[in-house]
Amino acid sequence: MEYLFSTLDPAQFFDPSSVAGPLYVFFIVFEILYIWKRKRGGDYESRDTAASLIMGSTSLVSRVLFGFIGYFIVSHIYAMRIMDIPTTPIMLVVLLFVDDFRYYWSHRFSHRIRWCWANHVIHHSSQHFNLSTALRQPVLNSFTGLVILYSPFALLGVHPGAIAFVGSANLIYQFFIHTETVGKFPRWCEAVFNTPSHHRVHHSTKPEHLDTNYAGIFIIWDRIFGTFVQEKDNEAMQYGLVYNLGTFNPLRIATHEFVGIFKDISQKGLKFSQRFAYIFAPPGWSHDGSRLTSLDIKRQAQDEID
Amino acid sequence: MDNLIYLIVSGLAFPIIMYFLTRAVGFGNAITFADTQEATSLLQATHTSSLITQTLVASNNQAALARFQDGHTCILFPMGHKWGSTDIDHTSLARISQSKHGHLHLHMRSYTLPRLKIAIDNDVLRQHWKTALTFGETA
Numbered sequence: 450m451e452y453l454f455s456t457l458d459p460a461q462f463f464d465p466s467s468v469a470g471p472l473y474v475f476f477i478v479f480e481i482l483y484i485w486k487r488k489r490g491g492d493y494e495s496r497d498t499a500a501s502l503i504m505g506s507t508s509l510v511s512r513v514l515f516g517f518i519g520y521f522i523v524s525h526i527y528a529m530r531i532m533d534i535p536t537t538p539i540m541l542v543v544l545l546f547v548d549d550f551r552y553y554w555s556h557r558f559s560h561r562i563r564w565c566w567a568n569h570v571i572h573h574s575s576q577h578f579n580l581s582t583a584l585r586q587p588v589l590n591s592f593t594g595l596v597i598l599y600s601p602f603a604l605l606g607v608h609p610g611a612i613a614f615v616g617s618a619n620l621i622y623q624f625f626i627h628t629e630t631v632g633k634f635p636r637w638c639e640a641v642f643n644t645p646s647h648h649r650v651h652h653s654t655k656p657e658h659l660d661t662n663y664a665g666i667f668i669i670w671d672r673i674f675g676t677f678v679q680e681k682d683n684e685a686m687q688y689g690l691v692y693n694l695g696t697f698n699p700l701r702i703a704t705h706e707f708v709g710i711f712k713d714i715s716q717k718g719l720k721f722s723q724r725f726a727y728i729f730a731p732p733g734w735s736h737d738g739s740r741l742t743s744l745d746i747k748r749q750a751q752d753e754i755d
Numbered sequence: 756m757d758n759l760i761y762l763i764v765s766g767l768a769f770p771i772i773m774y775f776l777t778r779a780v781g782f783g784n785a786i787t788f789a790d791t792q793e794a795t796s797l798l799q800a801t802h803t804s805s806l807i808t809q810t811l812v813a814s815n816n817q818a819a820l821a822r823f824q825d826g827h828t829c830i831l832f833p834m835g836h837k838w839g840s841t842d843i844d845h846t847s848l849a850r851i852s853q854s855k856h857g858h859l860h861l862h863m864r865s866y867t868l869p870r871l872k873i874a875i876d877n878d879v880l881r882q883h884w885k886t887a888l889t890f891g892e893t894a
Contacts, residue, residue: 485781502770506766694868
């Protein structure tokens with residue numbers, strides 16, 4: 450009990466994701482062999498898997514090269530903190546929960562702001578949903594500006610090392626929910642935690658599933674903020690993007706939405722506000738209304754039902 | 756620096772190993788349709804509001820092209836185990852090249868669909884494809 454309140458030195462924390470590699474390898478191989486033997490529980494595709502894993506590695510390299518940007522910003526805000534919150538095991542548990550609230554909003558912004566979506570779309574670009582999809586991670590995380598959502602923690606005196614530690618733990622948890630090999634967990638578990646079932650809905654391209662289930666670890670945030678959608682029993686899913694990519698080239702996957710933004714803002718005759726909207730409005734926004742946002746797609750689908 | 760080199764080396768080795776592992780257990784095969792009828796059904800699903808007037812299929816049953824009554828032209832192509840489709844018009848193709856086996860390589864202007872390979876094993880079919888892809892300009 451005493452240990453729970455003992456002070457730790459967050460500067461000495463290791464990054465959990467830095468040692469998760471072997472764990473990821475083990476479970477991906479296990480899932481491949483499970484699906485191969487049982488002929489159920491999802492699907493793997495060679496080039497899709499290779500692309501996902503290359504993007505996972507590139508994302509790690511990017512973190513090594515550019516991760517200092519976020520750390521620099523958070524550390525500077527921490528230097529202006531208004532109080533000190535000692536890092537203890539119990540504080541880390543509370544922080545894991547509170548940080549998940551931060552993750553919920555960060556993830557929601559990643560879907561609703563095109564600049565952030567251009568980075569996050571990489572993760573959704575696979576038409577498959579398996580453990581390798583979890584590693585298909587964005588490359589330019591450090592440039593979305595979403596690091597600013599960490600600032601309340603730093604301002605309140607949470608050490609940047611502790612913030613990084615729970616952020617990493619959150620991502621490791623999420624690796625395991627990218628699978629079709631398991632169905633649903635007991636009701637209490639599905640009510641509180643983000644599970645493979647909930648996350649399948651998040652990756653689904655059905656209109657009613659778009660922009661739902663943003664949670665990291667705790668699905669309660671979606672329940673509270675009205676973005677929760679339950680997976681129906683035996684529901685067949687289609688994963689990927691509304692307009693899927695026709696390439697497995699990691700470079701094109703990583704940059705295609707940024708290229709799209711560039712093309713859009715380069716159009717002649719646009720007002721400044723329209724160029725601005727092409728960068729920061731929801732994905733699918735267009736100055737002439739020729740494209741569909743996720744809300745438009747949902748509305749259209751609902752109209753067809755009505 | 757050592758960490759970065761380790762990351763890059765393992766980051767390349769792991770995907771290559773997984774690529775061959777998934778291929779070895781049969782996850783590397785591309786999707787195919789059974790016949791022209793199935794290709795037509797798949798293409799019709801992309802444009803439900805207009806009927807198909809012509810369907811062309813590739814020799815390996817991995818690509819098909821449909822012309823619709825409303826003027827649309829759509830290509831069906833494999834993305835691993837899934838079907839992909841794209842509408843094409845006069846501006847979609849940068850050029851068409853031909854391999855030594857006679858297959859057509861479509862070089863698209865789209866950043867997200869840069870290239871398509873259409874397997875074709877006879878001159879008549881190749882000419883039909885070229886005509887359809889160029890909207891009759893080289894027919």
